[in-house]
Amino acid sequence: MKSFNELLDAGVHFGHLKRKWNPNMAPYIFMEKNGIHIIDLQKTADKLDEASAALKQIAKSGRKILFVATKKQAKDIVSECVQKINMPYVTERWPGGMLTNFPTIRKAVKKMTTIDNMATDGTFKVLSKREKLQIMRQRAKLEKNLGSIVDLTRLPAALFVVDITKEYIAVREASRLNIPVFAMVDTNSDPRIVEFPIPSNDDASKSISLIVNEVCDAIEEGLGERRMEKEKEVASKEKEAQKKVEEAEGLATKEPEAVLEKIKEVSAVRKAKEAAAPVAEKDPEKK
Numbered sequence: 315m316k317s318f319n320e321l322l323d324a325g326v327h328f329g330h331l332k333r334k335w336n337p338n339m340a341p342y343i344f345m346e347k348n349g350i351h352i353i354d355l356q357k358t359a360d361k362l363d364e365a366s367a368a369l370k371q372i373a374k375s376g377r378k379i380l381f382v383a384t385k386k387q388a389k390d391i392v393s394e395c396v397q398k399i400n401m402p403y404v405t406e407r408w409p410g411g412m413l414t415n416f417p418t419i420r421k422a423v424k425k426m427t428t429i430d431n432m433a434t435d436g437t438f439k440v441l442s443k444r445e446k447l448q449i450m451r452q453r454a455k456l457e458k459n460l461g462s463i464v465d466l467t468r469l470p471a472a473l474f475v476v477d478i479t480k481e482y483i484a485v486r487e488a489s490r491l492n493i494p495v496f497a498m499v500d501t502n503s504d505p506r507i508v509e510f511p512i513p514s515n516d517d518a519s520k521s522i523s524l525i526v527n528e529v530c531d532a533i534e535e536g537l538g539e540r541r542m543e544k545e546k547e548v549a550s551k552e553k554e555a556q557k558k559v560e561e562a563e564g565l566a567t568k569e570p571e572a573v574l575e576k577i578k579e580v581s582a583v584r585k586a587k588e589a590a591a592p593v594a595e596k597d598p599e600k601k
Contacts, residue, residue: 318355324524326514327353329501339501342513351501353513362525365496365510366532369472373536377471378402379496380463381526382484387519388476388526393462395523395530399537402466404484406459413487416469423460429453472496474529477516479503498525 321327329335329343329351344354372379381403383392389405396403404412412419429449432438438446473488475481475497485507488495495508498516505511515521 318359320524321355321358324520325518326358326521326524327355328515328518328521329353334502336502336504338504338506339499339513342499342505342511343501353501353515358513361510361512362514362528365512366529368494368510369474369496369529370532370536372471373399373533374540375471376540378466378468379472379474379533380404380466380470381474382408382481383476383522383526384408385477385480385516387517388522391519391523392476392526395526399530399534400465401533402463402470404462408481408484409459410483411487412463412484413469413491413493419460419463420467422456423464426453426456426460426464429456469493474526475508476522476526477503478508496529498522 327344329339332346332349332351335343335351339351342354342357344352346352369379379401381392381396381401383389383403383405384407392403393405409419429452432449441449469491470493473484473493473495475485475495478485478495478497478499479502485495485497489507494510496510497508497512498514498521499505499508499511500514500516503516505513512525514525
């Protein structure tokens with residue numbers, strides 16, 4: 315949890331000019347100063363904690379969270395933080411239909427793999443220099459736009475967006491597919507269109523860095539708990555397997571004694587039958 319002073323130092327409380335505000339942000343605005351709206355940092359802290367807790371649970375469940383931040387001051391911060399937790403992100407142009415037309419985007423991602431295979435299986439050797447150049451340019455373009463979502467094999471469980479006004483297409487697609495959206499929402503945006511709004515300054519690098527780092531830390535914590543649970547599960551299975559082996563070994567040592575008892579029992583029955591046979595021959599009524 316970030317303290318009030320940390321949020322203040324990062325400039326999270328600075329909103330937009332009063333004339334640019336969205337009336338739906340009124341509950342999150344503390345006051346107006348010199349024509350600029352000031353965000354209520356207490357509500358920012360509460361919403362940030364709420365969003366972090368929810369994202370932690372999603373990460374713990376093993377599902378993916380897609381980060382979207384294409385604005386200049388956010389892209390480098392987001393890509394750097396998100397790479398550490400191995401989550402997909404979009405920091406270049408949002409490819410229209412990325413969520414609503416996901417299979418087509420997956421085909422474009424697979425195209426990169428196909429080109430890589432062409433380079434290794436000798437296909438490039440039979441192509442002209444111009445054809446090779448065209449294919450490599452296509453590969454570079456795909457890598458720039460889609461390279462960060464290579465591991466996204468299915469639709470994400472949630473979106474984290476910096477500036478919902480700029481990324482309105484991504485938010486709209488997520489809403490259509492009922493994918494929850496976590497977002498930094500400034501005073502010029504409508505917080506009602508996202509499930510987890512975090513009222514904050516989405517223009518200052520320090521503010522973006524602080525919020526994104528806090529969120530990534532929560533996700534990393536969730537991933538860590540998931541790893542621990544898996545390790546405990548593996549250890550429990552190994553313990554059960556070891557117990558079964560020990561039980562099997564115990565039965566193996568007892569088996570010869572059981573076999574010996576069975577042999578003695580059969581032998582005793584056989585002897586009793588042999589002893590009874592001559593008596594039966596002497597008794598004519600039993601013939």
